[in-house]
Every structure is written in structure tokens, then in C-alpha cells.
Amino acid sequence: MKVLESKFMQDFIKMADDGYKQGWHERNGGNLSYRLKKGEVDAIRGRMYRDTPWQPIGTEVPGLAGEFFLVTGTGKYFRNIIVDPEACLAIIEIDETGSNYRIRWGLVEGGNPTSELPTHLMNHEVKKNLTDGKHRVIYHAHTTNTIALTFVLPLEDEVFTRELWEMATECPVVFPEGVGVIGWMVPGGREIAVATSKLMEKYNAVIWAHHGMFCSGETFDLTFGLMHTIEKSAEILIKVLSMVPQKRQTISPDNFRKLEKGFHITLPEKFLYEK
Ligand code: 2HA
Ligand code: ZN
Numbered sequence: 001m002k003v004l005e006s007k008f009m010q011d012f013i014k015m016a017d018d019g020y021k022q023g024w025h026e027r028n029g030g031n032l033s034y035r036l037k038k039g040e041v042d043a044i045r046g047r048m049y050r051d052t053p054w055q056p057i058g059t060e061v062p063g064l065a066g067e068f069f070l071v072t073g074t075g076k077y078f079r080n081i082i083v084d085p086e087a088c089l090a091i092i093e094i095d096e097t098g099s100n101y102r103i104r105w106g107l108v109e110g111g112n113p114t115s116e117l118p119t120h121l122m123n124h125e126v127k128k129n130l131t132d133g134k135h136r137v138i139y140h141a142h143t144t145n146t147i148a149l150t151f152v153l154p155l156e157d158e159v160f161t162r163e164l165w166e167m168a169t170e171c172p173v174v175f176p177e178g179v180g181v182i183g184w185m186v187p188g189g190r191e192i193a194v195a196t197s198k199l200m201e202k203y204n205a206v207i208w209a210h211h212g213m214f215c216s217g218e219t220f221d222l223t224f225g226l227m228h229t230i231e232k233s234a235e236i237l238i239k240v241l242s243m244v245p246q247k248r249q250t251i252s253p254d255n256f257r258k259l260e261k262g263f264h265i266t267l268p269e270k271f272l273y274e275k
Contacts, residue, residue, distance in 0.1 A: 001043045001044055001047070002047070003044045003047050003048075003091070003105055003106075004085060004086070006040060006043065006044060008034060008036065008037075008040050008070065009070065009085070011220045012032065012034055012070055012089070012220065013081055013082055013085055013089075014220070015032065015139075015220045015223075015224050016032055016072070016078050016081040016082070017078070017081065017082045018224060019032075019078060019139070019141050019224070019227075020078040020079045020081075022141075022228070022231075023144060024141035024142050024143050024144070024212075024227075024231075025077070025078035025079065025141065025142065026142065027077060028074075028075050028076060028077050028078075029078070029141075029142040029212070030072075030078055030139075030140050030141045030142055030212070031071070031072045031114035031115075031116050031120065031140045032071070032072050032137075032138070032139050032140070033069050033070065033071040033072070033114070033120040033121075033124065033137070033138045033139075034069060034070045034071075034136055034137050034220075035064075035067055035068075035069055035124055035128070035136040035137075036067070036068040036069065036070065036091070037136075040068075041068045044091075044105070047105070048091065048104040048105050049103065049104050049105060052102045052103050052104065053102060054095055054100040054101070054102045055100060055101060055102065055112075056099060056100055057094075057098075057099060057100060057101055057117060057118060057121060058117070058118045058189065058190055059118040059121070059122060059190045059193055059194075060097075060098050060099050061094065061098040061099075061121045061122060061124070061125045062097065062098035062125075063098065063125040063128060063129055064094045064098055064121060064124060064125050064128065065094055065095065065096050065097065065098045066093075066094060066095075066096060067093075067094050067124075068091055068092070068093050068094075068104065069091070069092050069094070069120075069121075069124070070089060070090070070091050071089065071090055071091075071092060071113045071114055071117065071120065072088060072089060072113075072114050073087075073088055073089060073090055073106070073107050073111045073112065073113060073114065074111060074112050074113060074114050074115045075111065076088040076089075076111065085106070086106050086107075086108045087106075087107065087108050087109045088106075089106045089107070090103050090104075090105065090106040090107045090111075090112075090113050091103070091104045091105035091106055092104065092113055094121070098125075101113070101117075115187070115188040116140055116187065116188060116193075118188075118189060118190050118192075118193035119138075119140070119192060119193040119196050119197070119214065120138045120140075121193075122193040122194065122196070122197035123138045123193075123196060123197050123200045123214065123216055124136075124138055125197070126197045126200045126201055127200060127216050130201065131218070134218045135216050135217060135218055136217075136218065136219070137216065137217050137218070137219065137220055137222075137223040138214065138215070138216050138223075139214070139215045139216075139217075139223050139224065139227055140212060140213070140214050141212055141213060141227055141231075142211070142212040143212055143213050143227065143230070143231040143234070144231075145231055145234035145235040145237075145238050146207055146212070146213050146230060146231050146234040147210060147211065147212060148234070148238055149163075149234050149237065149238065150181070150207060150209040150210050150211075151210065152241070155181045155182075155183050155209050156181060157178060157179065157180050157181055157199075157203075158178075158270055158271055158273065160179050160181050160207060161175075161178035161179050161271045162271050162272075162273070163237055164179060164230060164233045164234065164237070165233075165251070165256065165271065166237075166247075166250045166251050167233040167234075167236040167237045167240070168229070168232065168233050168236060169251065169259070170229065171229060171230075171233050172256055172259055172265065172267055173259065173263050173265060174225070174226060174229045175203075175204060175205060175226060175229070175230065176265040176266060176267055177202060177203055177204065177268070178202075178203055178268065178271055179203055179205045179206070179207060179230065180199030180200075180202060180203040180205070180206040180207070181206070181207045181209065182195050182196065182199065182206065182207070182208055182209065183209050184208075184209045184210050184211070185208070187208070187211060192208070196208075196214055200214075200216060204216045204217060204226060205226055205227070205230055213227060213230065213231075215227045215230075253272040253273070253274065256271075256272055257272065
């Protein structure tokens, strides 16, 4: 099967383009990865590169040994993915130790996988383990409004979660587990990957202060939808704060508790504090 005709490839390209159209991917900002299913790998095996060199990941992900991922390339622009996916994307294989990868498809003009490969793979390892293999998509975007909030709200999971929940009734239904936040760190390495993947044990979305957001999900739709919902909520909060310093009325802790019953969700009490 032609790699570009695979459903996962077409869905990946559409999601990347949707993110670009949202304004979340200036220049080479953001990155996306997808863990292939076994049948998807088998269908394209004959069209993959052979004998490409193993290269260090920069961290260890033994739980992903032998897995294949479709990833964006470092320095590649999201706006070009739909035009020239073979130059912008790569399929990589992880070795049996979980310390090295090799390129099996794509990057036809040269290049390497995303600079955030350690964070993507460490997040995938956590989520594969905790969701019984269901989560397959990790997405990083430079979401404008969420980034703006990291300059004015305390960088605490409780505050970000509560403020985002209050801005739209569907938020606690879409991310009942809340969102994690980490303070400013150097991107691109193992340290930020460790910090992010630790929060991914609790949450499906992690905000990087003054940088952007990571989301995890089972499908492209669910992962994009989570990013989109959080970013829209951040936009509403910014509109409110631009009009008045204090909200006149909002969704109360007791209102949230009523949602729990109606929607069969559990909202951790640590987010339902009295202000
Ligand atoms: O340039 O978004 O975090 C890609 C990035 C790095
Ligand atoms: Zn980034």
C-alpha cells in the first residue's frame, strides 16, 4: 500500500493542517506524533527504507521497543505538511532497547524527527501503559491564548484547571481530570520530557509556561478536540479579563458538583476550592 494513501497518514496530515489554520503553528512551531497499529505497519512494510542508521533518542523508552511512529520533522513548517508530506514527516522505528530510533520513511530532503522527540516518546510510553495501549496521538502546539494566560495566572494545576473549567460548561466534561502546568524550562531535551511525562500520568493536557501545550488522546479527533477546547476556554477568559478585573458571575463549585451527577464524571475536589 502507498504510504501516503494510508488512512492514518491522511488523518495526520488533516490534523496538522487544521492546527496550522487555527494559528497555532507559526514558522516551525509545534509537533505531532502517532503510534502506528501493527496492521498499519504491515500494510506499508514493503515501502519502507531498509538499513538506515540507528540514532540515539536522548532518553530511554523501553516500553516502546519495536514500535513505529509517524512524526513531524524538526525545522519543518506545519503549513507545508499538506503540500509536501514526504519532506516534512517521518516514520521512525524504535529499537529493542528503547534508546535508539531509525528513519524508515519520509524526510526525502533530509532531516531528523521533531526536536521534542524525547517528550513525545516519554508521553507515549506513559499513556500506552496507563490506557492499555488506547492513546496513540501526542500533539504539541503554540496555542496563543493559553500561552498568554501563563503570564498572568499562578502556574498551578489547580488554578489553571479551575479557571479553564469556569469558562465553558463543557470543559469539565471534556477534561474532568484537569490540566497540568510546568514552569518555564529549556525545550527539546530529556529534562522537560521527564517533567511533562510525569504530569501525563495524571492529565491528558500539559501546559508549558510561555511556550505552548501538549495533549494526548486515543484518536486524532479527540486529541485535536482537547487542544481546541482548552484553547477556546483560554480565549474566553482573556476576553473576560480584558473587559473587567473580576467576573460578575460564574460557574460555582456546587454547579460543578451537579455536573458530576448529570454527566457521570468525577471532578477531583482539589479543583473545587472556595475562592
Ligand atoms: O519548533 O515547537 O518546542 C518546534 C517546537 C519546539
Ligand atoms: Zn514548541
